[in-house]
Amino acid sequence: MELLNKIFIKLGQLDRRFIxxxxxxxxxxxxxRPDWINIPIKTTSNSRIVFEELNSLKSGDKVLLSFEYGASTKPEIHPMSVAVLQHLFSKGIKVYTVPLWPEGLMMAKFAIEEVVSSNLFKVKEHIDYVSLPYKAGGEIIIRGIATDLRSIFTQDINNTLLSEIPMMNGVNNISDFDFVFDLSAGVPGNAEWVQFACDEYNIPLSSGCTSIMVTDAIPYVESGQIRGILAGMPGAAEYEQIVFEYLNKNRNNKYLNEKVSILPGKATSRMSAQSIAHLLMVVFIIFGNISYYLTRRDK
Amino acid sequence: MKRQLAYFLVIFIGFLTLSGHFINYSPLNNFIDNDATQWFDIISGFAAFLGVVNLLQLHLNKISQKKDNWRYSIITLLGFLIMIFFGFIYNGSSVALGPHLKKEGSAFYWMFQNIYLPLGATMFALLAFFVASASYRAFKIRNFEATLLLISGVFLMIGRVPIGQLIPWWMSLEIYICLLFALIANRFKDKKKMLTLLTLSLLIFPILIFSLNLHDLALFKIPNLQEWIMDVPATAGSRAIMIGIALGTIAQSYRIITGREKSILGD
Amino acid sequence: MTQYIKYVLIPFLTLLFYFFFPFPLFLEGNETTFVCVIILCFIVEYFIEKAKNGDKIYMRPIAAIKAMEEAVGRATEMGKPVLYVPGISSLDQIDTISGLTILGHVAGMTAEYDAGLQVPVCVPIVMETAKETCKEAYLKKGRSDLYRNDMVHYVTDDQFAYAAGVNGIMLREKPAAVFFQGKFYAESLILAETGNSIGAIQIAGTGSSSQIPFFVTACDYTLIGEEFYAASAYLSGSPEMLGSIKGQDYVKVGCIIMIVFVFISSALNGYGIINFDVSSLFRINIIR
Incomplete structure (x- = not known):
């Protein structure tokens, strides 16, 4: 018993490098080795709300996709971007990407390239999607998009004038969009979209953000100002799963290439790693508490 | 005089911005929405040069005076110069300088993809390690509040990941019982009595719940409990802090634009 | 009588003017905000005036603020520097401005105690402001000879590169006291855990609600939300600044009453007892 106590005390005082x-x-x-541990993913209500909101849009509707993340948060948010793009393209929805972070420009480019190069969707630039360039200003740009988009953006990332892009016809401000989806890892992010544009102009907004940001965003979700939220890697994995099932169900959809196979996303395979890490942390906490109890008792 | 001018500018621009939010006068609204914000961007843009000058000055000084750890400054300066070279001078692709930054095949793009992206992701990934060591240290059953923190922390950690769904109802029940005893442990003077009671509870309650056919309750599904914690107590706390922050912000802004808060100008 | 005119009649007339002015002088849609701003400003102003006239104001002791001077003193005794991190946002965030106002006080303390001060910054425009703040604080304490130009220095604009830079400074120079005061995001725990590992006394303050738990876990003291904004007023000790905090507290009481009122009336509306949804006055884009 004494030995066991000593072991527990030692475990509780484990050097953080071992942890x-x-x-x-x-x-x-x-x-x-993702095949070693395969845990099924269950969807949460917030991810389902996001899916239902986007799924209620019709072919030809316009969605503004805002990119506010960078290299550091790419592993967490990028799978969401890809899954959301897949979902929108599979319904024939027009996508307008706008980066509000300098790195967001590259992230939007990577996401579009990944989805387009899969050849699963019959999409063409300037007909089905357009990428707007980065402009400095954060909230000011959101405000500008809300009031007069054309005063901020005159051309897309390939220097094509907006007036020459067919899908930009009639798009002048936030009211011309049917939905805004925000992919955010900080400021400006979903809260700014609520405050400076979507709430005032009554445009539905959903968001995907890092796990850390969820507590900041959840009051807006609960009040309905943000319609559902994809929270971090689990949110990304859940959305990937819903979209994967949706695409398989709608295999004969006219917007999909029948010859190309549908592959599951990256976040799903990363969830096992997160599960094991969380479980390990709980084990540490238990050991820490046993050790804490034993040392306190000895004193 | 210089100081008075600074105060005057703070007060004047402060009130002008506030009034621009309410008064329907297009030159004023235009100034607030566009001009003033662009001025801020222009000043920030020029300040970037000051930042660069400061960085160079600091590290060149360190190297020239061979201050402690001066070798690290060489790496900083090298990194800075290399990015300048590939961003402004060397292209490496068929497109013009400028657009080459986002053109696959350019040297800058290669560096963004293969150096900047992995380094950024690595720094963010460090969070996992720090969260582990911090939670290991912080989640201790010190008192009632700390125990509550521990309980919700554990449920969130397990409930957020798919492994939480695999936990059967009886194990959730056992966890609840253990946590309940952790909460009330201090009330027991006789620890042996507590241990007996805990063992009995661990044995009897699962049988009782099963026989009453209550094991399908959402309460025994950890992901559902996690969602409830996030939607109700976490949102309530978050809203309370948000309201406090908003009021603090308004009072602070009021002090600044009425010229009472002067410490930002060193007073 | 003068007070009655100043704090009741003027706001009342302002609101009358706003709502009943016959020409379109005011923008539509901001009515609720305008009423709130007017009421709030006049309440805060009333308590500032009261404090100026000598009314005693009780301030709840805030451990983190009290510990600031102790931390600087400890650094002085140990002959180690004080590290002040003003967050990673620009001056358009009120948190950064609050962080800089507190920096003014901390710089005053380091000047007084002759302790070393290091302020690594993430945004160049913040660097310029922080430099001025420190310079003035040293000048005010009559110790301008101790002020060094490289005290406040630029690291980088990138969030995690900045965190790496500040961590490097912490690990190499082992400051005895670390202040995190400003707007922080995901880098908060990386910074605070490193500070914890070197055994520095750490005092954090932020308005980022999602980062507060991390600071609470890893730092010795944390200014939570509104405490952070009140810190500068608290440290200055001037009656008019403290009065504004009391005013803010009264507004908070008003908010609590409003929340209870909206809750009850919404419940009554939900059960069909009354036909008007009060919450519709405050909310715009709601799905449920």
């Missing part, structure tokens, strides 16, 4: 190694391994092994 780091164990966490590293718990993430690395499932990532390298």
């Amino acid at each position: 780091f190694i164990l966490i590293g391994l718990s993430v690395l092994i499932p990532l390298l």
Whole structure:
């Protein structure tokens, strides 16, 4: 018993470098060997709301996709961008991307390229999607999009004049969009879209954000100002799963190439790593508490 | 005089911006929405040069005076110069300088993809390690509040990931019982009595719940409980902090635009 | 009588003017905001005036603010520098401005105690403002000889590169006191845990509600939300600044009453007892 106590006390006083190694391994092994651990993903109500909101849009509707994340948060948010784009393209919805972070421009480019190069969707630039360039100003740009988009943007990222792009006809401000979807990892982000544009002009807004940001965004979700939220990697995995099932169900959809196979997204395979890491942390907490109890009792 | 002018500018621009939100006068609205914000962007843009000058000055000084750890400054300066070179001088692709930044095949694009992206992701990924060590240290059953924090923390951690769905109802029940005892542990003077009671509860309650056919309740599904914690107590707390922050912001802004808060100008 | 005119009649007349002015002088759609701004400003102003006239104001002791001077003193005793991190946002965020106002006080303390101060910044325009703040604080304490131009220095604009830079400074120079005061995002825990690992006394303050738990876990003291905005007023100790905090508290009481009122009336509306939904006055784009 004495020995067991000592072991628990030692475990509780574990050097943080050991914790780091164990966490590293718990993430690395499932990532390298995803087939070892396969846990089914259950969707939460917020992810389902996002899907239902986007799914209620009709072919030809216009969706503004705002990119506010960068290299550091790419692993968490990029799978959402890809899944949302897949969903929108599969319904023939017109997509307008706008980056509000300098790196957002590259992220939007990567996401579009990934979806277009899969050849799963019959989409063409300037007909089905257009990429607007980055402009500095954050909230000011949101405000500008809300009031007069043309005063801020005159051309797209390929320097094509907006007046020469067919799908830009009649798009002058936020009211000309049917939906705004925000992919955000900080400021400006979903809260700014609520405050400076969507609430005032009554345009529905949904968002995907990092897990850390969820507590900031959840009051807006609960009040309905943000319609559902994709929260971090689990949110991305859930949305990937819903879209994967949707695409398989609508295989004969006229917007999809029948010859190309539908592949599951990246976030789904990363969820095992996150599951094991979370479980390990809970184990650490239990050990920490046993050790804490034993040392306090000895004193 | 210089100081008085600064105060005057703060007060004048402050009130002008506030009035621009309510008064329907297009030159004023235009100034607030466009001109003033563009001025801020222009000043920030020029300040970027000051930042660069400061960075160069600081690190060149460190190197020339061989201050402590001066070798790191060489790496900083090298990184800075390399990015300048590939951003402004060397292209490496068929497109013109400028658009080459986002053109696959250019040297800058390659560096963005293969150096900047992995480094950024690595720094963010460090959070996982720090969260582990911080939660290991912080989640201790010190008192009632700390125990509540621990309980919700554990439920959120398990409930947020797919592994939470695999936890059967009886195990959730056992976790609840353990946590309940963690909360009331201090009330027991005789620890042996507590242990017996805990063991009995762990054995009896699952049988009781099963026989009453209550095991299908949402309460025993950890992901559902996690969603409830996020939607109700977390939202309530978040809203309370949000309202406090909003009021604090308004009072702080009022102090600044009425010229009472002067410490930003060093007073 | 003068007070009655100033704090009741003037706001009342302003509101009358706003709502009944016959020409379209005011923008539509901002009515609720205008009423709130007027009421709030006059309440805060009333308490500022009261404080100026000598009314005693009780301030709840805030441990983090009290600990600031102790932290600087500790750094002085240990012969180690004080590290002040003003967040990663620009001056368009009120948190950054609050962080800089607190920097003014901390710089005053380091000047007084002759402790080293390091302020690595993420945004160049913040660097310029922080430089002025520190310079003036040192000048005001009569210690301009101690002020060094490289005290406030630019690191980088990138969030995580900045976190790496500040972590590097912490690990190399081992400051005895670390202040995190400003707007922080995901880098908060990376910074605070590193500070914790070097054994520095850490005092954080932020309005980013999602980062508060991280600071609470890893720092010795944390200014939560509105405490952070009140810190500068608290540190200055001037009656008119403290009066504004009391005014703010009264507004908060008003908010609580409003919340209870809206809750009850919404419940009554929900059960069909009354036919008017009060919450519709405050909310615009709602699906449920």
